[in-house]
Amino acid sequence: MSDYVLPSTLARSSNSLAALTTLSLSGACRLSDDGLSKLVSSASVLRSLNLSQCSLLTFSSIDTSADSLGSVLRELNLTDCQSLDSMLILPALKKFEQQQVLSLAGHNIKELVLADCVKLTDSSFKVISETCPGLCAIDLVNLSKLTDFAIGYLANGCRAIQNDEAFAAFLETSGDWLKELSLNNVKKVGYNTAASLGRHSKRLHTLDLSWCRNLTDEAVGFIVDNCLSLRITKVFLDGHSNPDVQIIGLKMCTVLEHVKVPDHEEGPLHYYSLSSRI
Structure with a gap:
């Protein structure tokens, strides 16, 4: 379909698209920004728009x-639109007030803002991790339905954001609801993550920090001092073979009778120095 046929076609009946709610233009490789503009201006109640593989479209057409459709469009498919710059279309995407489905597969997305998308769940982040391997930054403010599975998906699929600041930011916004968290083999987790865990994860009772090589003794101690719901299990106590490991603060265990148990009422926490740096 070429643009030149659109004006004459639409002119024959100015209200021909007035009731149209779903439009698929997938593979319309000769459709330009001007042609799409004429179409959407005639389809004012459009709910679903498929523009996949429309290779001539630029950010101007999305804007x-x-x-035209900011208050009504719910689904937008921009898969493999080769001329679209994913960063340039971000301001336009924010105008879609009712949007529920967005496909940007085939784009090298670097930044994704999902703040206040309160209905998003872990399954959404599985898709993000599979389709946005180059993602460098993601805004997760006020996403209360996420669990540590979302973190796992991002850590495994979006390696560019696997850093201490990213996980700390997630915990700042969602840590209050976390009860279980696995950061197993997330190698860049460090001081910032520990600080956020200590401040915002009071309900956390299960935490896996296996192979987190950047975490210091001080950082781990700060987590234990502040996440008072954490449980030290028998698997941990009896499952290691390091004779030099000592656990401070565990009561009612004859194996550790020789260890002096600190009394938190007598003074600051053992790892209080970390909190003073926050």
């Missing part, structure tokens, strides 16, 4: 579509 125009957002101005």
Whole structure:
């Protein structure tokens, strides 16, 4: 379909698309920004728009579509639109007030803002991890339905954001609801993650820090001092073979009778120095 046929076609009946709610233009490789603009201006109640593989479209067409359909469009498919710059279309995407489905597969997305998308769950982040391997930054403010599975998906699929600041930011916004968290083999987790855990994860009772090589004794101690719901299990106590490991603060265990148990009422926590740096 070429643009030149659109004006004459639409002119024959100015209200021909007035009731149209679903439009698929997948593979319309000759459709330009101007042609799409004419279409969306005639389809004012469009709910679903498929523009996958429309290789001539630029960010201008998305901006125009957002101005015309910002209050009604719910689904937008931009898969493999080769001329679209994913960073340039972000302002336009924010105009879609009712958007529920967005496909950007085939784009090298670097930044994703999902703040206040309160209905998002872990399954959404499985898709993100599979389709956005180059993601460097993600905004997860006020996403209360996420669990540590979401972190796992991002850690495994989006390696560019596998850093201490990213996980700390997630815990700042969602840590209050966490009860179980696995950071197994997330190698860059360090001081910032420990600080956020200590401040925001009071309900956390299960934590896996296996192979987190950047965590210091001080950082781990700060987590234990502040996440008072954490449980030290028999698996941990009896499952290691390091004779030099000592656990401070565990009561009612004859194996550790020789260890002096600190009384927190007598003074600051053993790892209080870390909190003073926050």
